[in-house]
Amino acid sequence: AMDTDLSSQDRKDLDKFIKFFALKTVQVIVQARLGEKICTRSSSSPTGSDWFNLAIKDIPEVTHEAKKALAGQLPAVGRSMCVEISLKTSEGDSMELEIWCLEMNEKCDKEIKVSYTVYNRLSLLLKSLLAITRVTPAYRLSRKQGHEYVILYRIYFGEVQLSGLGEGFQTVRVGTVGTPVGTITLSCAYRINLAFMSTRQFERTPPIMGIIIDHFVDRPYPSSSPMHPCNYRAGEDNGAVYPSVEDSQEVCTTSFSTSPPSQCVFTVTKAHFQTPPPVVTDTLKVPVMGLAFSHQLSSSRLSYQPAALGVGSADMGYPVLFAGGFNAAHPHQLIGPSKEGGVPPIPSQPAHGTQADQERMCTPLDGVHYSAATPSSSEDTETVSNSSEGKSGSPHDFLETIFIRKVGAFVNKPINQVTMANLDIPFAMFAPKNVELEDNDTMVNPPDSPETESPLQGSLHSEGSSGSSTGNTHDDFVMIDFKPAFSKDDILPMDLGTFYREFQNPPQLSSLSIDIGAQSMAEDLDSLPEKLAVHEKNVKEFDAFVETLQ
């Protein structure tokens, strides 16, 4: 009964936001413990892949680990996503430093607007996370890692385990965002024994624990993900190839509107394809795929063009990261800086990847359609939001632009819904043909508050509206016609929606513009003497009239 008030479109959007929020949260935390300064560029034009309007890079391995831990689920009550940050010395001793928790509680905010307020608050929360990750003690430690110790991360999903933080740990709350299905909270519990330890002190102390504890045996989740170093530097001449497929870089361009929430706007950018060299991807440059999608709601057969992933630009100051090579079966085999100071080579393929993982390499864009040859292993099947869209076996590693259109309640024509199983854009849109009628909402709010903050609501004009994959690659936006609830009026050559759109921002009255105002004033002034003369002639009549009023 929780989400009876939440439209299914909103629910889908919300699930998507939460999912990508979780992934971005992990990225921010891990990147903040790399030991490097992070720098990303602002871009005044939306690129289509920057979730929450923030330039946060996606380290593929980190996303991979996060998705593995989440296994297609979302944070919910009692099921939290935790990122554990720990320190491991070169002798093999390790110690938990922080647990970052993304939790959901039951307190719902039914009134809040998903596609706008929740989205923006999640963006704000990510900014807070960026700020807070620099102020806990582990930050300074992580900046000095490399020789004596490394910083590791581990992601798990389920119950929060704080016992490894020692006594007297402190917590800091990053923030909360209320949603119609619960309140998302983000916080960090951190060990404080280190707060007064500089790294010099740390070097001098004996091993943290008397005995070398088998960190992983003690884990409540022995089969859970092993620790990974936050930072691993490749040798300069190492031509390691990273599995650079990045499926979190789906389209997320959002379009907001200040007009009333009777219609929806979705804008999708299509960037240009580039041939990808195998390097760490950079979300800022990830282009979005063309419009390739199937027609059917629950089709499990999707054809994609492989996404071209942009080059991670070196000038971003982004460190080369450890690509993989953790052997899940032997978590102790951490690849870290060896005592000699040399750096062991990175394996060119992830050691624990599955067949499917290895297949997910970038392929050149020759229009070849890629479809899953093997069932996806750890990659989720994107059933997060819709069980009805269950697809098995298709990896969702590639970007698509998808159109799903919200329709008014009384639309005449049935519109077929195209729902990509991979609904990884925040605001999905219908393709104009063959769309299922959604029993949705859109005429819910009457246009009595045009300045409302509802985003994504506005209207689109169609431009040949076919969402087919022949779309112009040089158009940045494809707009889809939206049909409001009331059908065309034969008298006026426009429907209610068009009427409203056209007249909601009327031009300023000409009499208010200064030039014309001045002109007419001059004219008025000129005609004054004449008018006065007329009035004077009729003064008796006026007086009599005034008498009658008294």
Place this chain on the structure above:
Amino acid sequence: AAPAMNCRAEVLEVSVEGRQVEEAMLAVLHTVLLHRSTGKFHYKKEGTYSIGTVGTQDVDCDFIDFAYVRVSSEELDRALRKAVGEFKDALRNSGSDGMGQISLEFYQKKKSRWPFSDECIPWELWTIKVNVVNLANEQERQICREKVGEKLCEKIINIVEVMNRHEYLPKMPTQSEVDNVFDTSLKDVQPYLYKISYQITDSLGTSVTTTMRRLIKDTLAL
């Protein structure tokens, strides 16, 4: 001369050494502006708009054991550095006490009809009270580096707490109104309209009022 009724006000206090003033102020101001800046709006037909992307970067302090995140915008950074530089100079020239405060105010513009000038209505005011200390030796300075670093960590946490309250924010404006809410002059990011002012406290604890008067005057806009 109080701010408008629903303007929330936050006050932070720090004690720093002279050479730490700039970095400490920048850390706080940038952290606030990180939360109060969006990507550039691009208005399209029918009142819809899309939002650009905000990049961020780490800044290490030289005189404080501290690092913070700021928005990736050189223009914004320059504007803040200029204001903070003026504040630091004023503090230095004021005399030995070295007390002052710098304020970051977010406001909305309300257009008035001629002959009245536009009103500036503040909706959030951050005030950082600064006390400059003089240290005797290098050991004290080293401790101060660490202590001020820890204090700034606390301030960042305080700022984030305030931001998380999700209290009043101006409504998202239409295209014609956007300059009444946001500073659209920067090319890569779009902070809410803001102004920075400062005042130096003289040794008697009373404030030198010229800058304050200007702030008040702007607020009342008459």
